[in-house]
Amino acid sequence: MIHASMSQIKLLSPYLTEGYTWLKGNLHTHTTFSDGTHTAEEVIANYEQCGYDFLGISDHDVFTAPHDYQHMTQMVLIPVVEVTSLGPHIQQIGVHQRVEPDTDRQAVVDRINSDGGFAVMNHPNWEWHFNHFPQEMMSDLQGAIGLEVYNGVIERLDGSALASDRWDRLLSVGRQLWGFANDDAHYPTDVGVAWNVVQSPARSADDIMSALRQGQFYASTGVMVKSVEIDGLCIRIETENAQRIRFLTRFGTIRSSTDGASAEWELPDNLTQLKNWRYVRIECYGEGGRMAWLQPIRIDVH
Numbered sequence: 001m002i003h004a005s006m007s008q009i010k011l012l013s014p015y016l017t018e019g020y021t022w023l024k025g026n027l028h029t030h031t032t033f034s035d036g037t038h039t040a041e042e043v044i045a046n047y048e049q050c051g052y053d054f055l056g057i058s059d060h061d062v063f064t065a066p067h068d069y070q071h072m073t074q075m076v077l078i079p080v081v082e083v084t085s086l087g088p089h090i091q092q093i094g095v096h097q098r099v100e101p102d103t104d105r106q107a108v109v110d111r112i113n114s115d116g117g118f119a120v121m122n123h124p125n126w127e128w129h130f131n132h133f134p135q136e137m138m139s140d141l142q143g144a145i146g147l148e149v150y151n152g153v154i155e156r157l158d159g160s161a162l163a164s165d166r167w168d169r170l171l172s173v174g175r176q177l178w179g180f181a182n183d184d185a186h187y188p189t190d191v192g193v194a195w196n197v198v199q200s201p202a203r204s205a206d207d208i209m210s211a212l213r214q215g216q217f218y219a220s221t222g223v224m225v226k227s228v229e230i231d232g233l234c235i236r237i238e239t240e241n242a243q244r245i246r247f248l249t250r251f252g253t254i255r256s257s258t259d260g261a262s263a264e265w266e267l268p269d270n271l272t273q274l275k276n277w278r279y280v281r282i283e284c285y286g287e288g289g290r291m292a293w294l295q296p297i298r299i300d301v302h
Contacts, residue, residue, distance in 0.1 A: 008271060008301060008302045009233065009269075009271065009274055009299065009300065009301050009302070010300040011230050011233065011235065011267070011280070011297050011298070011299060011300070012297065012298040012299075012300050013228065013230050013235075013297045014178075014214055014215030014216050014295050014297075015199065015216060015227075015228040015229075015294075015295070016199045016216055017227070017229060019201055020199035020200060020201055020211075020216070021199075021200060021201070021202075021203075022197050022198070022199065022225075023053035023054060023076075023197065023198045023200050023203065023208060024051070024052055024053050024054075024195050024196070024197050024198075025052055025053055025054030025055055025056070025075075025076075025078070025195060025196055025197075025198065025208070026047065026052060026054075026055055026056065026182055026183050026185070026194075026195050026196070027055075027056040027058065027078060027080055027091065027093060027120075027180065027182050027196065028056065028058050028080070028082065028091060028122070028148070028151070028182035028183060028184045028185075029043055029047075029055065029056070029057055029058060029182075029183055029184070029185040029190075029191075030043075030057075030058065030059050030060070030082075030184070030185065030186050031043050031057060031059055031064070033057075033059040033062045033064060034059035034060040034061075034062055035060065035186060036059070036185070036186050036187075037186060037187050037188075038187075038188060040057055040064060040069055041069070041072065043055075043057065043185070043191075044057075044069055044072060044073050044075070044077075045073075046188055046191050047075060047191065048073050048074065048075055050191060050192050052075055052195070053075060053076065053203065054075055054076040054077070054078055054198075054203075054205075054208050055073075055075050055076075055077055055078065056077070056078040056079070056080030056093065057069075057077070057080065058080035058081055058082045058091060058092075059081070059082065060082050060084040060085075061081065061082070061083060061084050061085055061098065061101060062081065062098065063079070063081050063096075063097055063098040064079075065079070065096070066078065066079050066205070076203055076204065076205050076208060077205070078093065078094070078205055078208065078209065079093070079094060079095060079096050079117075079205075080092065080093050080094075081095070081098055081099065082122065083099055083101050083108055083112075084101070085101035086101045086102060086103045087101070087102075087103055087105050087108075088105060088121070088122070088132055088133040088134070088137065089121075089122040089123065089132070089133075090105060090108055090109065090112075090119050090120070090121060090122060090144070091119065091120040091121075091122055091148075091180075091182075092108075092112045092117055092119060093112075093117055093118050093119070093120065093209065093212070094116060094117035094118055094209045095112055095115045095116060095117035097115070099111045099112050099115065099117075105137065105141060106140075106141060106142065106143075109141060109142070109143045109144050110143060112143075113143050118144075118145045118209075118212070118213055119143065119144040119145065120144065120145065120146045120147060120148065120180055121133050121138055121141070121144055121146070121147040121148070122147075122148050122151065122184075123148050123151035123153075123154055123159070123161075123163070123184065124138065124147060124148070124163040124166045125154070125159045125160040125161075125162070125163045125165075125166065126151070126154050126157065126158070126159040126160075127157075127158055127159050128158040128159065129159075130159050130160055132159065133147075133166075135166060135169060138166065138170060139169075139170060139173065139175065144177070145177065145178055145212075145213060146177045146178035146179060146180050147163060147166065147167060147170070147177055147179065147180065148163060148179075148180050148181065148182055148184075149162070149163050149164050149167050149179035149180060149181060149219055149293050150162055150163070150179075150180075150181040150182075150194045150219060150221060150291075150293070151163075151181075151182060151184050151194070152181075152182065152183040152184055152185070152190060152193030152194040152221075153183065153184035153185065153186060153190050153193075154184070155193065161194075164179075164252065164283070164293065165252065167179050168248070168250075168251055168252035168281075169251070171250075171278065171279050171281070171296055172250045172251045172278060172279075174278070176296070176298065178212070178215045178217075178295050179219050179281075179293050179295065180196055180219055181194035181195060181196060181219030181220060181221060181293065182194055182195070182196070183195070193221065194219070194220065194221045195219075195220055195221075196212070196217050196218070196219055196220070197217055197218055197220060197224070197225065198211045198212060198216060198217040199211055199216040199217065200216075215295040215296075217295070218292050218293060218294045218295065219292065219293045220290075220291065220292040220293070221289075221290050221291050221292075222241075222286055222287075222288070222290030222291070222292075223239055223240075223241055223242050223284040223285070223286040223290050223291055223292035224239060224240040224241055224292070225237065225238075225239050225240075225284070225292055225294065226238040226239060226240060228282075228294060230297070232266075233266050233267040233268075233269065234264055234265070234266040234267075235247065235264060235265050235266075235267075235280060235282070235297065236262070236263075236264040237262060237263055237264070237282055237284075237294070238261070238262040239261050239262065239284055239292070240261065241261060241286050241287070241290075242260070242261050242262075242284040242285060242286050242292070243259065243260070243261070243285055243286055243287060244257060244258070244259050244260075244284070244285040245257070245258050245260070245262070245263035245282060245283070245284050245285070246258075246282065246283045246284075246285070247263075247265045247280055247281075247282055248280070248281050248282070248283065249277035249278070249279065249280055249281075250276065250277050250278050250279070255280075265280075267280070267299075271301065274299050274301055275299075275301040277299055278298070278299055279296040279297060279298050279299055280296065280297045280299065281293070281294060281295070281296045281297065282294040
């Protein structure tokens with residue numbers, strides 16, 4: 001066994017320990033501008049009533065300007081478009097114009113990035129074949145910052161709402177990607193199924209988008225996280241309502257499982273083992289199937 005020292009190994013967490021507020025938001029919803037059943041005004045009102053802090057209206061290949069609606073809500077409106085035509089769906093976030101669809105999805109991601117936004121790969125396990133976003137394409141696509149680890153509308157469609165299997169496969173081959181959870185709401189009954197909770201210093205679009213870029217958020221269907229801390233090789237998490245917490249590494253292998261609302265796990269000081277594991281991510285399980293997915297903590301081995 002080759003023992004690790006703190007000079008050889010670091011746990012690189014995206015999470016802040018101070019100077020932030022948790023803000024809850026959804027980045028994927030539709031209106032009558034595409035295939036949603038309610039107007040933008042009605043959708044905004046629905047999310048406002050549910051206590052959200054930010055919202056992205058993301059109609060299919062249609063840009064909805066946040067400033068046209070910001071006056072009617074206390075939520076921060078984020079500019080989002082779902083690039084739908086000509087290939088697997090990509091969430092365009094932070095770009096103040098519609099990015100032109102292209103059969104070359106790399107070209108789409110490149111355009112989003114060059115315009116100052118960022119891209120998220122949507123509902124990978126949608127459709128009867130569980131392969132809306134082919135794994136090889138996801139692996140080859142450079143410049144996207146994440147994928148939807150959970151997409152609420154797929155609960156009532158063919159396929160799987162959950163895509164943690166896809167996420168682990170990508171993380172395990174060295175892709176650093178964040179996991180998002182969104183409603184993808186088309187009907188009012190789709191609202192409030194899944195969301196993202198961001199560590200943001202202020203309630204502004206720029207601060208929220210910056211936190212999303214850096215992975216300073218968790219994805220949830222109902223479990224609420226209080227804090228995530230790193231102390232050497234020890235990871236500590238505290239939640240409000242988890243009943244079980246699991247720590248996973250490469251290819252989704254469960255390394256530790258604790259019943260309760262808080263947990264800690266100290267990684268072994270085995271250098272060879274840690275190098276092979278690549279990352280640690282945390283899944284929280286709550287009552288009634290509620291979950292939270294934390295962003296990967298990278299294991300940096302020198």
